[in-house]
Amino acid sequence: MSNMQKTLIALLGVAVIFFGFVAVRIGVKPAATVKASPIPAGEYDAAVWGKVYPLQYESYRKMAEVSPSPTGYGGSVNVQKSDMQPEIFTNFKGMPFSKDYTEDRGHVYAVEDLLHSKRIGPASKGACITCKTPYVEQFYKESGWGYANKPLGELLERSKHPVTCAQCHDSETMNLRVINPAFIEAQERRGIDLSKATREEMRTYVCAQCHSEYYFEPGTMRVVFPWDKGFKPEEMYAYYAEKPNNFLQDWEHPDSKAPMLKAQHPDYETFANGTHGKAGVSCADCHMPYMRKDGQKYTSHFITSPLKTLDASCSPCHSQGTEWLSERVKTIQDQTFLLQHTAGLNVAKAHEAIRKAGDTPNVNQAELAKARELVRKAQWMWDIVSAENSMGFHNTDQTMTTLGQANELAHQAIESANLAAGINVL
Amino acid sequence: MDTGQFLNRNALKIALVVLVVVMIGMAAGGAGYAYSDSPGFCGSCHSMEAVHTTWQASNHKQLKCTDCHLPQQNFAIKMITKAQTGMNDTYHEVLRDYPATMKLSPKGKAIVEDNCMRCHQSTVQNTGMGAGGEDCTKCHRGLVHGMNKSKGGIKVE
Numbered sequence: 398m399s400n401m402q403k404t405l406i407a408l409l410g411v412a413v414i415f416f417g418f419v420a421v422r423i424g425v426k427p428a429a430t431v432k433a434s435p436i437p438a439g440e441y442d443a444a445v446w447g448k449v450y451p452l453q454y455e456s457y458r459k460m461a462e463v464s465p466s467p468t469g470y471g472g473s474v475n476v477q478k479s480d481m482q483p484e485i486f487t488n489f490k491g492m493p494f495s496k497d498y499t500e501d502r503g504h505v506y507a508v509e510d511l512l513h514s515k516r517i518g519p520a521s522k523g524a525c526i527t528c529k530t531p532y533v534e535q536f537y538k539e540s541g542w543g544y545a546n547k548p549l550g551e552l553l554e555r556s557k558h559p560v561t562c563a564q565c566h567d568s569e570t571m572n573l574r575v576i577n578p579a580f581i582e583a584q585e586r587r588g589i590d591l592s593k594a595t596r597e598e599m600r601t602y603v604c605a606q607c608h609s610e611y612y613f614e615p616g617t618m619r620v621v622f623p624w625d626k627g628f629k630p631e632e633m634y635a636y637y638a639e640k641p642n643n644f645l646q647d648w649e650h651p652d653s654k655a656p657m658l659k660a661q662h663p664d665y666e667t668f669a670n671g672t673h674g675k676a677g678v679s680c681a682d683c684h685m686p687y688m689r690k691d692g693q694k695y696t697s698h699f700i701t702s703p704l705k706t707l708d709a710s711c712s713p714c715h716s717q718g719t720e721w722l723s724e725r726v727k728t729i730q731d732q733t734f735l736l737q738h739t740a741g742l743n744v745a746k747a748h749e750a751i752r753k754a755g756d757t758p759n760v761n762q763a764e765l766a767k768a769r770e771l772v773r774k775a776q777w778m779w780d781i782v783s784a785e786n787s788m789g790f791h792n793t794d795q796t797m798t799t800l801g802q803a804n805e806l807a808h809q810a811i812e813s814a815n816l817a818a819g820i821n822v823l
Numbered sequence: 824m825d826t827g828q829f830l831n832r833n834a835l836k837i838a839l840v841v842l843v844v845v846m847i848g849m850a851a852g853g854a855g856y857a858y859s860d861s862p863g864f865c866g867s868c869h870s871m872e873a874v875h876t877t878w879q880a881s882n883h884k885q886l887k888c889t890d891c892h893l894p895q896q897n898f899a900i901k902m903i904t905k906a907q908t909g910m911n912d913t914y915h916e917v918l919r920d921y922p923a924t925m926k927l928s929p930k931g932k933a934i935v936e937d938n939c940m941r942c943h944q945s946t947v948q949n950t951g952m953g954a955g956g957e958d959c960t961k962c963h964r965g966l967v968h969g970m971n972k973s974k975g976g977i978k979v980e
Binding site: 418419422423426427428430431432433452537570571680686687688689691692693694695697708712713714716 | 840867868869883913916917919921922924926960964970976977978979980
């Protein structure tokens, strides 16, 4: 064989291998399914699930890396919210949120951060564990709502894992499920049969089971969602006004002596009436977008601000490009924060005015009671926005209206305090 | 017998063989071109699954992918672009590094816009769009491939 022939054969060989590889690589598609593997019920360790669902687990683990939000609001670094909103010290005076009120670090830190929160003490009750770990499934199975009144420390000891796969997934079928009994009960009262929920609805409900406003029933510490009259701030306020389950207040403000409510992350309620919620978008559509790896499309379990996955989260519907989209979100959040901060400061001023009026001799008690009711409502309208996690994005028009009401009610409370005292107290 | 003699004696046979080879070559080339110009070929790539499915359900399903996505001024420009984009597509299909949200490049968009006008010039000639160079897909962006590119994902079975 001549050298020429050898070279030709070698070249031919290389070509066959190269084009063969290309043809096989294109011809053999990436796997589109994964076999459901029998993970025993009650397995709450995400790493065990991760062996069967590695793409999802890998993205879930990304929640361990904390980073600030690109727009400067929210984010997963546990900074004190009072750094940006010092009015928190005044408005939550006399209750634990004035001591420690940080940004959340994400699901993988749920138990650890509860353990280290300054809001928690030896007297804390089991109710606080409800949304921190799937072990709540076992606690509820063992003793029903009885777990809510047990010492928190006892349940924390048994909670070996934070929010993991089993919080939202059935371990055998991988179908979505909800386990928070408070959410299930609240939906029942609204006439919603969760067993008939579509997959798309479940892609919101699994989040809504925890990212919602709640209160503890006095005596039993049962967790209750205040949804019987609706999701809007004034509807929930009207619900609380009727003293449900003898629940009167979260605490009495030491300055104004007003019976106060503390709002808790009403992300679902706010979103549900917003543009995206009304259009049938689910939480997971934006917070858990499809990602690709090696050609395989999978649901991201890096659950965080969609600003960190902007293209994957928004581009399926919005074609204007990431720069335009992020500018729109930044605009909404900047304007919301401006009004929220103003409202928070005005509410703080109202507490001060009522305190001074209360110290005035011969104060008009009836008028003072009116001022206290006004500041309770004003702070609710501010807090239901401030405690929400989207800085206005989940429902911009409602948020702005609510903050407008908060400002107006705070001013009315100050006027009322002046009237009660008969002088200008501030 | 040297080469010259061989050629002389077998001229007719050689001419026939060459003719047959050329004919087979042309037929294969033509068939290859036709196949690589067909939506079935484009849709055979994994990355093109979603756009192929949405196109099949669209009101432009009578057209081929290449009718809109390749320039149609003349055959040479079409073939050069086809070779360029084809190599790019093959490269990323083999690496499987394509993103979940696939978008038209500015160049690809300009080609599509030109092809809109190729058919719809008369429709828009009395409007501001008639002059060409306008962004048709600014409004008609969901026309062929729908709005939601997120179809699919790994299914548990």
